[in-house]
Amino acid sequence: MAAKPPVLILLGPPGAGKGTQARMLEEDFGLVQLSTGDLLRAAVSAGTEAGKAAKAVMEAGQLVSDDIVLAILRDRMAQPDVAKGIILDGFPRTAGQAAALDALLAKAGQRVTAAVSLEVDDEAMIARVSGRYTCGGCGEGYHDEFKQPAKAGVCDKCGGTGFKRRADDNAETVRERLQAYHAQTAPLITHYECQSVLERVPAMGSIAGVRSMLAGIVGRVSA
Numbered sequence: 001m002a003a004k005p006p007v008l009i010l011l012g013p014p015g016a017g018k019g020t021q022a023r024m025l026e027e028d029f030g031l032v033q034l035s036t037g038d039l040l041r042a043a044v045s046a047g048t049e050a051g052k053a054a055k056a057v058m059e060a061g062q063l064v065s066d067d068i069v070l071a072i073l074r075d076r077m078a079q080p081d082v083a084k085g086i087i088l089d090g091f092p093r094t095a096g097q098a099a100a101l102d103a104l105l106a107k108a109g110q111r112v113t114a115a116v117s118l119e120v121d122d123e124a125m126i127a128r129v130s131g132r133y134t135c136g137g138c139g140e141g142y143h144d145e146f147k148q149p150a151k152a153g154v155c156d157k158c159g160g161t162g163f164k165r166r167a168d169d170n171a172e173t174v175r176e177r178l179q180a181y182h183a184q185t186a187p188l189i190t191h192y193e194c195q196s197v198l199e200r201v202p203a204m205g206s207i208a209g210v211r212s213m214l215a216g217i218v219g220r221v222s223a
């Protein structure tokens with residue numbers, strides 16, 4: 001019988017590298033990244049009812065209600081590409097979301113394969129997140145201090161010249177987001193520890209170093 005496609009969760013505060021590493025796992029293993037932050041930002045841009053309700057909450061650095069997030073995630077999980085296996089980036093973020101995910105997977109005869117906690121220092125996250133921006137064309141990430149394009153104003157990857165910054169990537173909102181993480185999301189580490197699927201990864205090092213630790217975990221849990 002073919003192995004079930006992996007369901008991976010990336011846990012960690014804003015700036016821990018969840019999005020960056022999820023995109024790398026897509027490249028390395030052909031998995032599909034599901035970012036509730038990206039889905040919500042798309043809903044805000046499209047001006048849907050969910051997007052209108054979520055906008056101010058996101059700008060304040062707080063968590064959008066479980067009802068809205070779960071509706072968006074269920075729609076996304078109904079798309080056929082998730083059969084390749086998924087990396088959940090930024091979901092679940094509350095105990096209610098974790099329980100809903102367990103129930104959704106159980107219906108399909110599945111369970112979480114691994115929940116990876118990216119372990120970082122809060123203060124460093126404020127500096128990391130406050131200066132970051134991305135290419136509007138290909139999504140490549142940059143940082144005012146740590147990673148500028150080789151040619152100023154031109155994306156190294158696609159040559160694009162339009163860049164964007166998230167409205168919530170400023171020091172004040174990052175502090176709120178860190179608080180929300182510690183109050184509502186960090187307790188999920190214990191939830192997954194109890195399911196014996198938790199993997200802790202020290203994530204203050206290089207992107208390449210974290211990528212290779214994650215590759216080791218994914219290789220092991222999907223074997």
Ligand code: AMP
Binds near residue numbers: 014057059089177
């Ligand atoms: P992210 O892109 O994961 O940093 O998420 C950006 C913002 O979207 C968060 O600060 C929340 O306001 C909202 N958000 C994203 N995912 C969730 C979630 N699973 N539950 C509640 N709010 C979320």
